[in-house]
Amino acid sequence: MKNLTKRQEEILNLIKTHILDLGFPPTRADIARSLGFKSPNAAEQHLRAIEKKGFIKILSGASRGIVLNDSENDQIPVIGLVAAGGPILAEENVEKTIPRSNNLLSSDIDYYLRVKGDSMVDIGIFEEDLIGVSKSANTKVGSVVVARINNEVTVKTLIEMTQNKVVLRAENQEYEDIIVNPEVEELAIEGSCVALLRESI
Amino acid sequence: MKNLTKRQEEILNLIKTHILDLGFPPTRADIARSLGFKSPNAAEQHLRAIEKKGFIKILSGASRGIVLNDSENDQIPVIGLVAAGGPILAEENVEKTIPRSNNLLSSDIDYYLRVKGDSMVDIGIFEEDLIGVSKSANTKVGSVVVARINNEVTVKTLIEMTQNKVVLRAENQEYEDIIVNPEVEELAIEGSCVALLRESI
DNA sequence: CAATATACTGTATATAATTACAGTAATTAT
DNA sequence: ATAATTACTGTAATTATATACAGTATATTG
Numbered sequence: 327m328k329n330l331t332k333r334q335e336e337i338l339n340l341i342k343t344h345i346l347d348l349g350f351p352p353t354r355a356d357i358a359r360s361l362g363f364k365s366p367n368a369a370e371q372h373l374r375a376i377e378k379k380g381f382i383k384i385l386s387g388a389s390r391g392i393v394l395n396d397s398e399n400d401q402i403p404v405i406g407l408v409a410a411g412g413p414i415l416a417e418e419n420v421e422k423t424i425p426r427s428n429n430l431l432s433s434d435i436d437y438y439l440r441v442k443g444d445s446m447v448d449i450g451i452f453e454e455d456l457i458g459v460s461k462s463a464n465t466k467v468g469s470v471v472v473a474r475i476n477n478e479v480t481v482k483t484l485i486e487m488t489q490n491k492v493v494l495r496a497e498n499q500e501y502e503d504i505i506v507n508p509e510v511e512e513l514a515i516e517g518s519c520v521a522l523l524r525e526s527i
Numbered sequence: 528m529k530n531l532t533k534r535q536e537e538i539l540n541l542i543k544t545h546i547l548d549l550g551f552p553p554t555r556a557d558i559a560r561s562l563g564f565k566s567p568n569a570a571e572q573h574l575r576a577i578e579k580k581g582f583i584k585i586l587s588g589a590s591r592g593i594v595l596n597d598s599e600n601d602q603i604p605v606i607g608l609v610a611a612g613g614p615i616l617a618e619e620n621v622e623k624t625i626p627r628s629n630n631l632l633s634s635d636i637d638y639y640l641r642v643k644g645d646s647m648v649d650i651g652i653f654e655e656d657l658i659g660v661s662k663s664a665n666t667k668v669g670s671v672v673v674a675r676i677n678n679e680v681t682v683k684t685l686i687e688m689t690q691n692k693v694v695l696r697a698e699n700q701e702y703e704d705i706i707v708n709p710e711v712e713e714l715a716i717e718g719s720c721v722a723l724l725r726e727s728i
Numbered sequence: 729c730a731a732t733a734t735a736c737t738g739t740a741t742a743t744a745a746t747t748a749c750a751g752t753a754a755t756t757a758t
Numbered sequence: 759a760t761a762a763t764t765a766c767t768g769t770a771a772t773t774a775t776a777t778a779c780a781g782t783a784t785a786t787t788g
Contacts, residue, residue, distance in 0.1 A: 331764070350551040350591050353745055365767050370747065375764075389590040389745050389774060390551050450651035450725070457728075470728045524651070524723035527658075527671050532734070554775055566737050571777065576734080590744060590775050 330379060336361070337372050338381055341392055351392040404438045404456060414439075414472075414479060414516055435521060436461045439472060439481070445496035446470070446481060451522065457481060458521030470519040475504065476512050481519065531580060537562065538573045539582055542593055552593040605639045605657060615640075615673075615680060615717055636722060637662045640673060640682070646697035647671070647682060652723065658682060659722030671720040676705065677713050682720065 330338060340360055344352040352360070357369035373392065377384050385391030405414055406421035415437060424438070435458040441451055449470070451457065457472075465471050471484045473494055482494035482504065492513060494504040506513050531539060541561055545553040553561070558570035574593065578585050586592030602624035606615055616638060625639070636659040642652055650671070652658065658673075666672050672685045674695055683695035683705065693714060695705040707714050 333765070345550065348586075349546065349594050353590070354747085355745070363766070365769090366745080367747080367749095367768080368766050371765080384746095385549075387746075387774075389554070391549075391746090393550050447651065449728070450648065450653045450656070451728075452651045455651070519728045522723070522725035522728060527650070527652075527720045527723060534735070555777085556775070564736070566739090567775085568738080568777080568779095569736050572735080585776095588744075588776075592776090 330376065330381065334372055334376050334379070337369070338376055341382070342394065345394070351390045353390055402435055402437060404440065406440050407442070414474075434460050434462065436517060438523065439479075441481060445498050445501050446483075448497040448499075449483075451481070451497070451519075452524070454524075454526075456523040456525070457519045458523065459517040460520045461517040463518045463520055465515050465518045472516040472519065474512075474514045474516055475506055479516070480504075484515070531577065531582065535573055535577050535580070538570070539577055542583070543595065546595070552591045554591055603636055603638060605641065607641050608643070615675075635661055635663065637718060639724065640680075642682060646699050646702050647684075649698040649700075650684075652682070652698070652720075653725070655725075655727075657724040657726070658720045659724065660718040661721045662718040664719045664721055666716050666719045673717040673720065675713075675715045675717055676707055680717070681705075685716070 337357060340357060341351055344350075344356065354366035354369040354373070357372070358364070358366045361369075363369060373382065373384055376382050381395055383393040383395060385393065401423035403415060403420045404422050404424060405419045407419070421440065437459055438456040439459050441453055441455045441457055444453055446452075451470075457470075459472050465484060467484055467487060469484050470481065471494075473480055473482060473484075475494075480494070482496055484492075485495045485503065486493035490507050490509050492506045492508055494506070496502075496504075538558060541558060542552055545551075545557065555567035555570040555574070558564070558573070559567045562570075564570060574583065574585055577583050582596055584594040584596060586594065604616060604621045605623050605625060606620045607622035608620070622641065638660050639657040640660050642654055642656045642658055645654055647653075652671075658671075660673050666685060668685055668688060670685050671682065672695075674681055674683060674685075676695075681695070683697055685693075686696045686704065687694035691708050691710050693707045693709055695707070697703075697705075
């Protein structure tokens, strides 16, 4: 699936917004009006280009016959046990996927991570809970982050972060702080925790 | 909102199915074809009747301009502070609503209740969390329930329940058990907690 | 008993919408 | 260097669609 140009992305977003707002896709004229085109054909040609790149399907002869090809995009993966080594989002780690429901949890969540262990119980994060992780949300001191230290994935609170010293704290007195020197050990902050789901109480 | 006739319900379902399948509503001709009408006007008149009863809105001049009025049905209310006296689901208690996403939290949730206080922190239920409450899920000893005692709503664990003695326990050592005699005091178990959402960590 | 609602057929038309064809111009691949 | 892609304007025709008008027949409500 090729990348869309900036303009094409704009149009795809317009289509999605239109569907969200009104419940059905826009016409060529709607698109032209929204983006200031003077000819509906400008919209038509953009749509053809977007279809060619695989993001939509145009049903010929049907008014507003624009079908989104969102299936993968629409699902949020739930990551169970992370196998040592590979990337978190590797397919073998995906336990299941759940449909993205735009409004349910407002934050932008890239994946859910199933919590293992009791190291965060003091702030109400329990074993088997699902943590909503955002890769893009900015991590600062005090954030609960998903960190990978020497290929092991862990959820902790970020306490200190300088060039040669990173402190991660469990929210459970029985655990000690993890102090890492990123210049010596492998450390990656994979994302920060922005939401929590518990499926059984 | 009046009830739909059998035929009108059939048409409303057809519209919903069409949207689910293709992503946009059917035309009058589509409806006529699907149900075997020989005139698109049959569909038109049904649509007008369904609109009059408040289930859809027809946008004039727009092709496929059928908007579902599903808002109440499809939304799960989020209950903030419960005003003393009235029913939990009374309109003044509804803080917002969030769309029901069948697969996200599998259990059948009738409403979300925003948690006040710290009485359940030991099992990871914190202030401002949203608890998914099911009215129909069977409550048994050990369940976390939403109880109403003398018009005050509270979330506690059900410890004991006999005809003249109900024990509710906070999951926080600083609180004492609540012991109620339902024959003397007013007590209602409104539902049990089946899920939890936390929107910020 | 009359008025209204339900459930259609049948015809017709204005307009909404897709879509083809003919251009222009700048940018990006090959 | 040449072809393809991107990003449009402008026009026009065909088809898709909404929607009004004129009926028929049965059921329900006031």
